[in-house]
Amino acid sequence: MTAGKHRFSTFLLYAVAILILVVQIYPVIWLILSSLKSSIELTSKPFALPSRWLFDNYSSVIRDSHLFLYIKNTAIVTFSCIILIVAFSSTIGFALEKMQFKINAKLLGFFTIGIMIPVQVTLIPLFIMYKNLGLLNSYTALILPQVGFALPLSVLIFTRFYKYVPNEIIEAAVMDGCNIYQVFWRIVLPLTNNTIITVASINFIFIWNDFIFSNTFTNDSQYKTIAVGLQEFIGAFGATDWGQTFAAISISILPIILIYLILNKNVMAGMSEGSVKG
Amino acid sequence: MKVLKDKKAWIAFMAPALLFYLATVFVPIIQSLLYGFQNWNGIGTRSYIGFDNYVKMYRDPFFWNAVKNNLGYVAIVVIMQVFIGLCLALLLTYIKKGTSTLRTLYYLPAVIVTVAIAQLFRNVFSLQPQGLLNIMLDSIGLGHWQKAWLSDPATALAAVSVPEGWRFIGLYMVILYSALISIPKETEEAATIDGVNGWQLIRHIKLPSIANVISLCLIMCITGALRGFDIPYMIGVPGSSTELVTTYMYKKAFSSMQYGYGSSIAVFIVLESIIAVAIINSLFKLRKGEAA
């Protein structure tokens, strides 16, 4: 390739990348701009710049609603779930993929079926179960089912990843005198940084966004999560105050963006580790 | 290796999580399965009616309409999420600077609450007031193509599938990208030396190396799409052009108070997914066989 051609194709690449970036970012920008508009403007000119930047929506959300409580609740539930999910799926995945038992394949299939269940249909049985256990109206009622339903996919991701871990490494460790726990904790697990982050981020999205479990299992507004709490802005007969809703959403996105920016460095570290080792 | 056959260790690794999974997921599922054989409206008495619900399902035209819609939905979502995600991932591998920023930003839509996405696209597709899509069509001279995308029966299904597809492109892109960059450099170098370049490199070296991950993504995406619910439920137009199997199931269970029937539909979804996964797995096994 001549230098010119090379530069052109690079330019093209970047152009496409940036175009896609715009498509991906635009909604967040739209969200924030919309939260600054008055109700009528949202209908009449939804895509124009706000005529006046009304911060009223933000001030009333911060002052009157329980948004920060909801953010706290969502954060507690989400992070507890992620810790449990990573812990469970990494160990199950290891047992199913690396340890040699005939029943492993069947168990893996057993977990795989869990991906396919539409959760809405289990609402009533779960509700009855939690009621009988006295777990309703607590963080537990939200954490338990979401961890449970997240396990199948996370286990699947870990088992697939473990396939890439060469058995030679394990053999070498055993020869060095490691027992199985040390093999897992010292040898295999450090290789899975990448996978852990993948599993964590996928589940983060689903659990942060969850509506159906929070709506059904919590009655107390003390435990409401963001998705449910956003209904605060729905008025009589279905009239929704979109301006306030968008303001609330914009506020709740901020912590997530911060987390991603911080974690981004770790992701990079994990990635390069993976490519060097491979 | 004896170590890998240590039963006690295996139990230690498996048991807590397995019990957890059984208790929180499987017990309710078995119960739901039983509901599928019952006639229950949520308040009154339940009676076993054998396979009646399944027969009803077989004969229900609205149900099969939902199945058909769901397949269309799955197609669009998979193409957007996995296919475009893959293209983006490949694109990123060729870009030297700013990849990590791009990656983080591409991921952003996944983080936005469903309510916001639903409302955004409702606005984008709207005709009165004129939404973004129609504004753009107008500005490039295709004004006569304007329509109410979400309610027109011809386009409603696509309009409802696009937001869901768009939402997680970044997610799949990240997964596939990390798979792509963990392909050992030696493999790529060896191929380049052999004269394999550009498109051929992608097709014969890169993609097969991450076949495992691609199949995982397909499984994730398809089983998720077969259970698609949130967005079609929120901005779907009443009138069955955007009815998916899960929304139909939900309406039957909680609106129509036919809880037993809803449960039997859920069973159908599970069976569908099992078949889909089996197909994907066998397709990829075939591929592997060819490559080897």
Next chain:
Amino acid sequence: MRKSKWLYGAMSAILLSSVLAGCGNEEGKQADGSPAASQGSSKDAKTITWLSARPADGAIVQTIKELAEKYATDHPGFKLDVQITADRPSYLTKLRTLIAAGNMPEFIDTDADPFAQQLAGQGKLVDMAAFLKEQGIYDKFYQPALKYQELPDGGLYLIPLEYHLEMVWYNKKLFNDNHIQVPKTMDDWLAAANKLKASGITPISVDGTDVWPVLRYAAMLPFRQTGNAFIRDLSQGKAKMSGDVGMRAARFVAEMGKNFQQGFATTDYTTAKNLFLDGKSAMYWMGDWEIPSFTEEALPAGMKGNVGYFYLPTTSDASTPNNEFFGNSGIGLAANADKFDGAAKDFLTYVIQNYSDAYVAKQQMSPIKFEIADPSKFSSLFQSVKKDMDNYGSEFAKPWDTLLDADTNTVMGDLVIKLAMGATTPEQFAKEIDDTIASNASN
């Protein structure tokens, strides 16, 4: 070895603590720190739960909360826990899940629909007719408000907490510019809408997402022709949609549907209203709860002095008088019969005696007959509608979604939107409705 044990220790600790946290909270405190209630019937230290579908900052919930606070000063230990789910479909899912699990709270909100009928049939709801008569307040209600809450079999198990009329708000300027008078008959109305459409104006803006605004159009002609007899008969399989009355209604929906804004099926409530307020549509059907949006002070600059209203026009063969049309007394309040002794009953008695004055003070229409003591506190629009209310006939038009069984309701909602969109024919619509009703009747 140590490390893995630490890992497991950490995991178990987290799991254990979250379980304990859950258990602890269940036995211990309630939302605001007051001690949890025992399930007994003692009047002291009691928390009453009200599962509500109403908006948290709305006048009704505010009023009841105020009353609860006043009540609590005389009854120490009493607490009203209002649990709100404002989105109606989510509320219904929650309500049905709770009841299916045997967890019905002391008070719930529900419409007088077949679900409520089933609850009443199983003795789960308190007989409100008896209760209100016992309190001597039954006759003080506006009759249409009570009638609206009656179940299909005539029993009253719900109390209305609000009272509304529904009307067509119209843009005076658009009417004048197109030489349109306020329509007196349904035919006039359809003609007026068609005329506006021909001039390139959107005649009516409609909220299709919530379905009920579109369903109203189906109910209009039958109400004029037969009162509520048609829908009652239809829901019981005694009348058919493909019959005379039904077909007229279906055709009206198909015709009028052409005059809705494009894409109405996915337009939400706020957007439809804003289209009207922005001057983009000529008419908007909505109830008087929107008065605050239509008073002179609230109207946007371009619309001041430009908004009028009219009620459902009549027909030549009407069996219902002009002063009967659409209104509603909102979602009803029901009480759990199993939990209605002691504090719950006492509290409700207190509420029902004091509700009206407190509610009216917020510039709302109370379902209990009231007079405006100080007109200066109420907008002229409010007073004008109140006069209409005092002149109202005996019964509201029953909304169809409260009389049809749950499944037919869901199907009807889907089909009526299709019909209004022009995606199905009136004949096909009628046939599918009849089929659905027939198959559900056999259940």
